[in-house]
Amino acid sequence: MHYFLCLLLLMVGLFGALTQKNLIKIILSVAIIEHAVNTFLIMVGYRHDGTAPIVDRAQVAGSSFASGAVDPLPQAMVLTAIVISLGVLALMVAVAMRLYHTYGTYDITEIRKLRG
Amino acid sequence: MINLLTLVLIFMIIGAIISIWTTDLLSAIIAVGAVGFGSSVVFLLLRAPDVALAPVVVEVLMLVILIRATVGRDVHTIGSAREIFGLSVAAVLVLLLLAFAVHAIGGLPEFGEPVMARVADAPASYYLENGLSQTGSANIVTAVLLDFRGYDTLGEATVLFGAILGAMTLLRRKSRTDKPRQE
Amino acid sequence: MKETSTIVKTISRCVVGFIFLYGLYIVCYGHLTPGGGFTGGVILASAFVLEMLAWGKEEALKSLPFRLAKPFDSAGALAFLVLGLLGLLLGGDFFVNVIQKAYPGKPFSLFNAGIIPLCNIAIAIKVCASLFLVILVLSVLRVAAGGGTEDDLTTQEEE
Amino acid sequence: MRKISMFVVLYVVWCLLVFPYDRTTGQWDTQSLLVGLVAALVVVVLFGNALPDRSCFLLAPRRWFWALVYIPFFAYYCLKANLEVAYLVLHPDMPIRPGIVKVRTSLRTRVAITALANSITLTPGTLTVDADEDGTLYVHWIDVKFAEDDEATREIVSRFEGHLRRIFE
Structure with a gap:
């Protein structure tokens, strides 16, 4: 059920990226896809009634902690992915603004026409 | 708690649909911001406080960057989407992918059972058991990020460096070979 | 362009220091509590961005000048690489936590976990500087798109 | 310092x-x-x-005392305004006259003007839209009783002004 909702979010973003004509809207669709994938990865590592993968001062790390905590590996990867997505978003916006500077529009069909 | 998670996910989907649907660019950006904050809440519900902190601040900067790109230009409203043919092709493609994906998640373990519980010597269980004693870091996510998998983080820093460098080069000003600026 | 109102200016002045302090806390305690270099770096950058949005580019550049931000960006990435190479030189493998192996600290204390806090700080510097630079450059192009090529960044850089 | x-x-x-x-x-x-x-x-x-300018007020205990006094004072007016707005909302005719009035304050420092503007915003029914540095506030009022500047000033601003001057100036 939760996996399915996540996939639905991904598909909404994909549909937007395929059908939108405006560059900013396409960037936003890519951002939605990123959110969907991040959420999905965290979900895969979730454990029912698990604890956060941070050792508490009271409890000692050991098998009891290891069998009760959620998976830390996807979390670390997602943390990396989030920051990369911010950098990539900045790059995409930079390209879009440069295109606007040159062609005076964000519309990709117009840009294609103007290039000739 | 599960119901709350479902609700937040549905909220995210609604936000995504609005941001695709609307013809106003600013509201589309704000809707995507809502999706990001929703994902932060989802991370918190899934016991990932480390990751939940990041989208909040990242989303704020994302909004600033995107609004910078739109405000002050005459592009507040945009035309309709593409013609019928492209729309239908995209819809068919997306539905096909959805079918494949639904088939694929049938092979995954049930929600709430991590993969590491099935595999005998999964790296994740090793990190959880020995993270504190080997690295001294109580936060296992940080231990994985910076000690067990330092390579990944180095690559991430490189990617970020390259992306920022590219953005700065693109936006610097007109290239130096252009016509000289007129005083 | 219209100036931001007095309320926004005053409140941002009061708050910006606390945001920066919170970012430092997130960075320094990344190995004990949720947080870490990336998150903390973004919070640090958002402090500068808030100052820039409320008070204009010039004020923010007074706090972190452009020609200081660029070296910080490179220095953060380089420091992270050097910490990895340190493991290669002293421990035999890339990213070996040499300090933790030589001087294991007390668990749950701040000076602990060897190179992890240092890596956090390096990454935080890098992320903060680069995000601040991006938003600065974006805002500058916005001015330039309107009329003429106004580029006080390049002039400042060539000083 | x-x-x-x-x-x-x-x-x-x-x-x-x-x-x-x-x-x-x-x-x-x-x-x-x-x-x-x-x-x-x-x-x-x-x-x-x-x-912020003149932030050394943090060191004067007298100002801290007045700040403590200001809390129940402000809470009283906040409660009163809450009841008034609740009356307006529950009234079948909804007798509101929304509008923006221009009020002046004699406070001079930026911190004091900001505190005043935020106090007005926190009080239900009134909301500061903009503030200039020379002490002019533009306030959106859900039920404009006095369109004149001076009377609106007396109604909205004066009750907070004295206290804030003791705290911040």
């Missing part, structure tokens, strides 16, 4: 964040205290010039 007071405030906030006292062992965490000094110093060096 300003920077020293800022340093002290930041250090106190840092100590509240990390809470460097271990209750089980009864020991103080000296490492955290040390790093806190460095962190507060970094913030003061970076943002020391970005302080």
Whole structure:
């Protein structure tokens, strides 16, 4: 059920990226896809009634902690992915603004026409 | 708690649909911001406080960057989407992918059972058991990020460096070979 | 362009220091509590961005000048690489936590976990500087798109 | 002087964040205290010039006293305005006259004007739209009783002004 909702979010973003004509809207669709994938990865590592993968001062790390905590590996990867997505978003916006500077529009069909 | 998670996910989907649907660019950006904050809440519900902190601040900067790109230009409203043919092709493609994906998640373990519980010597269980004693870091996510998998983080820093460098080069000003600026 | 109102200016002045302090806390305690270099770096950058949005580019550049931000960006990435190479030189493998192996600290204390806090700080510097630079450059192009090529960044850089 | 007071405030906030006292062992965490000094110093060096003007009021105990007095005073007016707005909402005719009035204040420093504007905003029914540095506030009022500037000033601003002057000026 939760996996399915996540996939639905991904598909909404994909549909937007395929059908939108405006560059900013396409960037936003890519951002939605990123959110969907991040959420999905965290979900895969979730454990029912698990604890956060941070050792508490009271409890000692050991098998009891290891069998009760959620998976830390996807979390670390997602943390990396989030920051990369911010950098990539900045790059995409930079390209879009440069295109606007040159062609005076964000519309990709117009840009294609103007290039000739 | 599960119901709350479902609700937040549905909220995210609604936000995504609005941001695709609307013809106003600013509201589309704000809707995507809502999706990001929703994902932060989802991370918190899934016991990932480390990751939940990041989208909040990242989303704020994302909004600033995107609004910078739109405000002050005459592009507040945009035309309709593409013609019928492209729309239908995209819809068919997306539905096909959805079918494949639904088939694929049938092979995954049930929600709430991590993969590491099935595999005998999964790296994740090793990190959880020995993270504190080997690295001294109580936060296992940080231990994985910076000690067990330092390579990944180095690559991430490189990617970020390259992306920022590219953005700065693109936006610097007109290239130096252009016509000289007129005083 | 219209100036931001007095309320926004005053409140941002009061708050910006606390945001920066919170970012430092997130960075320094990344190995004990949720947080870490990336998150903390973004919070640090958002402090500068808030100052820039409320008070204009010039004020923010007074706090972190452009020609200081660029070296910080490179220095953060380089420091992270050097910490990895340190493991290669002293421990035999890339990213070996040499300090933790030589001087294991007390668990749950701040000076602990060897190179992890240092890596956090390096990454935080890098992320903060680069995000601040991006938003600065974006805002500058916005001015330039309107009329003429106004580029006080390049002039400042060539000083 | 300003920077020293800022340093002290930041250090106190840092100590509240990390809470460097271990209750089980009864020991103080000296490492955290040390790093806190460095962190507060970094913030003061970076943002020391970005302080609000005349923030040394933090050191005068008399101003702290008036600030404490201001809390119940403000709570009283807030409650009163809440009841008034609730009456307006529940009234079948909804007798509201929304509009924006221009009011003047004699407060001069930026901090005081900001505090006044935020007090007005927090009070239900009135909302500060914009504030100029010369003491002109534009207030959106859900039920404009007096369209004239002077009477609106007396109604909205005067009740807070005296207290805020004692606190901030």
